Amino acid sequence: MDPDRRRLGPQALARLRAPWPDRRAERLLGAVSLTVGLLVLAMIAFVAVHAWPTFQHNGISWLGSGGSVATQFETMQQTTSHVPASVYHLRVWPLLYGTLLTTVLAVALGLVLAVFSSIFIVELAPARLRAVVVPVVRLLASVPSVVYGLLGVLVLVPFVGNHLITGSEKASVQNTVQLTGYSLLVAVVILTIMITPIMIALICEALAAVPNAWREGAIALGVNPLRAILAVSVRAVRPAIVAAAVLATARALGESIMISMVSGGNAFTPNLAHGLPIFLFEPLRTFASTIVDFREGISAPALGSSLYAIALLLLFSAFVLSLGGYLIKLPLRRHQVRG
Amino acid sequence: MHRLRRLSLGLAVAGALGVAAPVAASAATTITISGATASYPLVQLLAQKYSKVHPHKVKFKIAQGGSTVGVNDVAAGRVTIGDVSRDPLFTASESGLVFYPIAKYAICVITNKSNAVANLTEPQLVSIFTGKTRTWSGVSGASASGTIDLISRSSVAGVLTSFQTLLLEGKKVASIGSEQASDGLAKQAVENDPNAIGFVSSYQSDKGGVNAVSVGGVACRRSTAVSGQYPGVARFYEVTKGKATGAASAFIGWIEKSPAARKIIATQWIPIEGG
Numbered sequence: 001m002d003p004d005r006r007r008l009g010p011q012a013l014a015r016l017r018a019p020w021p022d023r024r025a026e027r028l029l030g031a032v033s034l035t036v037g038l039l040v041l042a043m044i045a046f047v048a049v050h051a052w053p054t055f056q057h058n059g060i061s062w063l064g065s066g067g068s069v070a071t072q073f074e075t076m077q078q079t080t081s082h083v084p085a086s087v088y089h090l091r092v093w094p095l096l097y098g099t100l101l102t103t104v105l106a107v108a109l110g111l112v113l114a115v116f117s118s119i120f121i122v123e124l125a126p127a128r129l130r131a132v133v134v135p136v137v138r139l140l141a142s143v144p145s146v147v148y149g150l151l152g153v154l155v156l157v158p159f160v161g162n163h164l165i166t167g168s169e170k171a172s173v174q175n176t177v178q179l180t181g182y183s184l185l186v187a188v189v190i191l192t193i194m195i196t197p198i199m200i201a202l203i204c205e206a207l208a209a210v211p212n213a214w215r216e217g218a219i220a221l222g223v224n225p226l227r228a229i230l231a232v233s234v235r236a237v238r239p240a241i242v243a244a245a246v247l248a249t250a251r252a253l254g255e256s257i258m259i260s261m262v263s264g265g266n267a268f269t270p271n272l273a274h275g276l277p278i279f280l281f282e283p284l285r286t287f288a289s290t291i292v293d294f295r296e297g298i299s300a301p302a303l304g305s306s307l308y309a310i311a312l313l314l315l316f317s318a319f320v321l322s323l324g325g326y327l328i329k330l331p332l333r334r335h336q337v338r339g
Numbered sequence: 340m341h342r343l344r345r346l347s348l349g350l351a352v353a354g355a356l357g358v359a360a361p362v363a364a365s366a367a368t369t370i371t372i373s374g375a376t377a378s379y380p381l382v383q384l385l386a387q388k389y390s391k392v393h394p395h396k397v398k399f400k401i402a403q404g405g406s407t408v409g410v411n412d413v414a415a416g417r418v419t420i421g422d423v424s425r426d427p428l429f430t431a432s433e434s435g436l437v438f439y440p441i442a443k444y445a446i447c448v449i450t451n452k453s454n455a456v457a458n459l460t461e462p463q464l465v466s467i468f469t470g471k472t473r474t475w476s477g478v479s480g481a482s483a484s485g486t487i488d489l490i491s492r493s494s495v496a497g498v499l500t501s502f503q504t505l506l507l508e509g510k511k512v513a514s515i516g517s518e519q520a521s522d523g524l525a526k527q528a529v530e531n532d533p534n535a536i537g538f539v540s541s542y543q544s545d546k547g548g549v550n551a552v553s554v555g556g557v558a559c560r561r562s563t564a565v566s567g568q569y570p571g572v573a574r575f576y577e578v579t580k581g582k583a584t585g586a587a588s589a590f591i592g593w594i595e596k597s598p599a600a601r602k603i604i605a606t607q608w609i610p611i612e613g614g
Contacts, residue, residue: 068514070494070518071514073494077408077494078407078428078430078432079430079431079432080411080414080432081414081431081432081434161532167484170485174473174487175470175473176515178486178488178489178515178517180488180517180532182517264517265493265517265518266517293493293520296373296402296403296405296408296495297404297405297495299408299411299412299414299415
């Protein structure tokens with residue numbers, strides 16, 4: 001022990017300040033990480049136990065279609081004591097469809113945007129511009145989703161409702177669904193804006209790590225520069241692109257409050273048969289936004305169990321996503337550049 | 340490691356404070372309330388006044404969520420009092436609950452300011468809200484044209500149930516209506532959409548910004564509701580599990596008996612007669 005330390009105060013204080021033996025620190029840190037692991041397990045077990053009645057009564061056809069989700073939830077909400085098995089009846093296809101639709105569209109759109117803007121930022125943009133764009137992208141990636149939701153509901157939804165949707169479009173589906181601006185379009189546009197910056201940040205870092213010599217080699221062999229970027233740099237960062245897509249998909253799947261604010265809160269299934277612009281103007285509901293919309297009704301046992309079942313499905317899809325991302329990346333690893 | 344130790348000491352202190360704070364706060368009894376969004380403004384005013392009259396005795400925690408949420412929460416013992424804006428349904432889920440009527444309110448049919456429909460008959464209301472009439476051109480007195488945008492409430496709303504019973508001959512609002520989560524949001528939706536029609540408590544429509552439609556020639560106003568001419572008058576209830584006891588009983592008794600509470604109710608709602 002450092003003798004100078006002892007002068008600072010009484011002996012007890014000095015002992016208090018003395019560095020812990022490394023072994024004890026190791027145990028402490030080990031305990032903390034074990035606790036985190038146990039917490040995750042406990043959470044999954046808790047959700048699964050509460051979700052069980054729903055799966056017990058519906059089986060795998062829970063994921064199928066049939067009836068209106070709104071009516072089924074209403075029945076659940078109005079029965080709180082002596083809940084008969086029939087009340088648990090739920091077919092979540094409209095929610096599954098809404099979730100898939102928003103996620104797939106937003107990630108596909110965002111991935112294209114992210115790859116091309118990353119190429120621009122890393123390979124083509126002048127250094128001064130890059131110095132501004134990169135921090136701005138990072139900032140965008142960390143904006144809370146409720147802010148996007150607010151802008152969506154105050155700006156985009158009224159704009160779409162009052163200027164993009166025409167009277168004849170409204171009239172053509174007036175007996176099936178109301179087009180009010182709360183729509184698939186707004187949900188996908190905002191979701192894309194939300195997830196693209198994360199993807200740009202990840203892909204940019206990977207692109208910047210591609211050795212110059214690789215691309216220069218290609219150019220020396222007579223390939224034009226754009227081609228060299230696409231064939232060499234982008235190819236080399238494929239694992240990073242997959243990682244970005246996985247992260248973005250996870251965020252899109254779990255996005256609840258923003259979707260709940262702009263998508264209309266109607267478990268409608270947007271129908272391509274209505275024609276293309278109308279399809280985009282139709283409302284929908286996703287899994288995550290359903291939990292937000294109905295969280296206050298959770299004291300009704302059947303509804304509570306249904307929400308837990310949705311939560312379990314979201315947990316499961318997060319697991320599948322990270323596993324899938326890992327499996328896709330394996331064969332791509334050979335030429336990878338660490339981002 | 341010093342930093343680690345200081346960190347853990349900090350955490351311990353924070354934890355101790357976290358445990359201590361609620362203990363200190365629980366000196367006054369807390370009445371928790373959840374439920375109807377339509378009665379929320381009234382219940383909040385009443386709770387404020389009650390706290391002022393009986394300082395340091397009770398604290399209120401008032402959440403919204405909708406009438407059915409209030410019923411479920413109070414039945415599950417999650418809150419002391421449930422707020423409900425419809426009559427009791429006498430279902431198995433509501434057995435064992437006691438409904439105390441605290442005030443009456445009118446449900447007004449509203450349209451956008453730009454579409455000042457003066458009057459609708461009850462058959463017209465039924466036809467519009469059940470989705471049979473889908474365009475404004477089929478409605479006399481409407482200046483809007485094109486599709487009617489139905490603004491409804493989510494299924495937990497007591498105002499929705501009362502509206503269907505009182506003004507729609509018990510029929511249901513069409514499922515294509517966009518479901519709003521609260522009385523205030525329903526008014527907001529009608530205010531923003533020139534083609535919209537909806538229904539809200541008179542408290543919301545009195546705030547202006549929307550056009551209140553007369554029903555069968557009777558305007559939706561406090562005076563017509565008091566006189567009983569207006570057909571869409573429903574009740575707000577405070578609901579407890581079993582008979583109200585303790586602080587909840589005192590609060591509900593105060594609402595029913597005291598002139599101060601009556602005065603608050605009479606500003607924008609209607610006191611229960613003989614109360």
